Ligand SMILES: NC(=O)C1=CN([C@@H]2O[C@H](COP(=O)(O)OP(=O)(O)OC[C@H]3O[C@@H](n4cnc5c(N)ncnc54)[C@H](OP(=O)(O)O)[C@@H]3O)[C@@H](O)[C@H]2O)C=CC1
């Protein structure tokens with residue numbers, strides 16, 4: 001069995017003390033990184049687990065062959081355990097986050113944000129559970145290797161697999177990205193035949209093995225319908241826990257309003273995307289604010305708001321595909337980060353965020369049993385409530401009605 005050590009920058013790995021998980025004791029000098037990589041070879045049941053621990057004072061150690069179905073190889077056969085470290089004492093309990101389509105473009109941006117602590121905070125250790133398929137398995141290994149090489153202190157475990165029933169076990173977050181993207185000239189709805197079944201299967205898997213309070217963000221298109229399919233297949237998980245990502249549209253709308261008003265985009269608030277992540281979506285400028293003022297008081301060109309602004313936001317994804325040849329990835333990853341943070345950080349007083357949520361019992365009379373983007377607020381506990389105090393005019397009502405017909 002091959003054994004190797006990776007050397008990390010001293011600055012990133014100071015004040016660490018560890019103890020070997022097995023009976024043999026270990027003493028390693030500072031600035032060494034150990035990894036555990038376990039592998040199952042059953043094709044439908046393939047999972048690799050990689051733990052990254054910080055260790056001190058190296059002394060060679062005899063690792064034991066794992067007793068379970070997994071097989072380790074190379075450097076990943078080293079198994080260490082952590083003794084309480086000064087630095088980690090104040091850390092929260094580790095959370096399990098699953099990311100599907102983990103070898104895809106969006107994930108390639110997102111995973112490194114998650115691992116860095118940018119999303120869940122500098123005291124929140126995480127385990128990343130990456131879901132792929134047989135065709136992407138090698139690519140998943142490559143992604144896991146890049147995560148290792150990044151030496152993120154908060155990233156305590158990485159596992160990769162192709163079976164959602166394994167990968168989703170006990171997860172607290174499911175970031176469901178894996179799905180075919182559209183190409184130039186296609187509509188997102190045209191992806192439903194292929195992608196819908198992915199979300200039916202993953203809903204069943206979540207229902208069977210995920211934490212009962214898992215929060216699910218569906219990204220794969222058409223994301224509203226996919227979120228609905230997913231939640232319908234997971235009856236034991238509250239429907240309220242499922243979101244379709246419309247935050248990218250909200251961000252796009254904020255950017256366009258800032259551009260038109262000649263302000264920096266942090267001055268734009270209270271932007272709602274109503275409806276679907278599709279070309280029928282309604283970016284709401286009636287309730288939006290710039291520097292705390294209604295947008296219509298700041299941008300006097302109301303024709304631009306009703307026509308150009310709305311269309312730019314609705315079609316932004318398609319235009320980007322025409323130009324780049326593939327769909328937005330980095331800005332989507334950023335918007336997933338924003339969507340998560342909106343649920344774990346209290347919403348600033350008076351503001352709100354958009355998310356595609358289940359329409360059960362909503363106060364706006366939107367048909368029940370849909371996933372529909374609406375204005376939401378959160379106390380930062382992972383849950384949300386629909387904002388009550390938005391206003392409507394004929395234009396907005398007509399546009400929202402059109403989504404529903
Ligand atoms: N809601 C939103 O705001 C946005 C949503 N999207 C959507 O997110 C999804 C992922 O986009 P992106 O990461 O760029 O896509 P990529 O093609 O880069 O990656 C998608 C991953 O999905 C998996 N997949 C599952 N089924 C298929 C299939 N039939 N064909 C191709 N890939 C498949 C693949 O992984 P594996 O083989 O491991 O299953 C692949 O790695 C797309 O549906 C896209 O339209 C994109 C931008 C914004």
Ligand SMILES: O=C([O-])CC(=O)C(=O)O
Pocket residue numbers: 181182188221248277316317318320321327328
């Ligand atoms: O347009 C697409 O297909 C990808 C996407 O959802 C977006 O960029 O909004």
